[in-house]
Amino acid sequence: MILEIKKDKDPVLRKKCQKVKGLDSVRELITNMKETLIANEGVGLAASQVGELKKIIIVYFPGEKEPFALINPKIISKSFKKNWLQEGCLSFPGAVLNIKRSQKIRVKALSEKGEKIILSFKGLPARIVQHEVDHIQGRVFFERLSFFQRKKWNY
Numbered sequence: 078m079i080l081e082i083k084k085d086k087d088p089v090l091r092k093k094c095q096k097v098k099g100l101d102s103v104r105e106l107i108t109n110m111k112e113t114l115i116a117n118e119g120v121g122l123a124a125s126q127v128g129e130l131k132k133i134i135i136v137y138f139p140g141e142k143e144p145f146a147l148i149n150p151k152i153i154s155k156s157f158k159k160n161w162l163q164e165g166c167l168s169f170p171g172a173v174l175n176i177k178r179s180q181k182i183r184v185k186a187l188s189e190k191g192e193k194i195i196l197s198f199k200g201l202p203a204r205i206v207q208h209e210v211d212h213i214q215g216r217v218f219f220e221r222l223s224f225f226q227r228k229k230w231n232y
């Protein structure tokens with residue numbers, strides 16, 4: 078089922094998500110989030126973007142066959158080296174922001190099978206995961222801008 082994506086100033090986008098306990102209760106949500114991400118041709122989606130305050134992100138890296146979920150993802154290390162790149166967000170259609178993020182990260186999470194995993198990401202996948210992990214912490218990408226730029230965008 079394709080879910081409605083919460084947009085713009087919807088307060089749910091500024092709320093922190095809660096840790097998932099027990100995967101059975103979120104399987105349907107994960108399936109629906111994947112369908113929603115594909116239908117919107119996005120590369121990442123966090124549960125808060127569909128109004129669910131749960132620590133779940135779906136990522137769909139360019140070139141990959143299928144999207145996958147990370148449950149309770151936590152960034153455990155970030156490279157000192159950062160770069161700038163333009164980002165979009167399904168919750169803010171039309172906004173393309175130049176954001177500075179770490180080039181490499183390591184993430185601890187649960188897989189969809191409930192296994193504890195540690196994954197390393199670099200380049201675009203690292204950027205996508207950082208954007209989505211921000212979402213589950215109640216941060217939208219405007220908060221990564223300088224004060225002056227935020228004012229310009231009226232955020």
Ligand SMILES: [Zn+2]
Nearest residue numbers: 165166167168
């Ligand atoms: Zn986003």
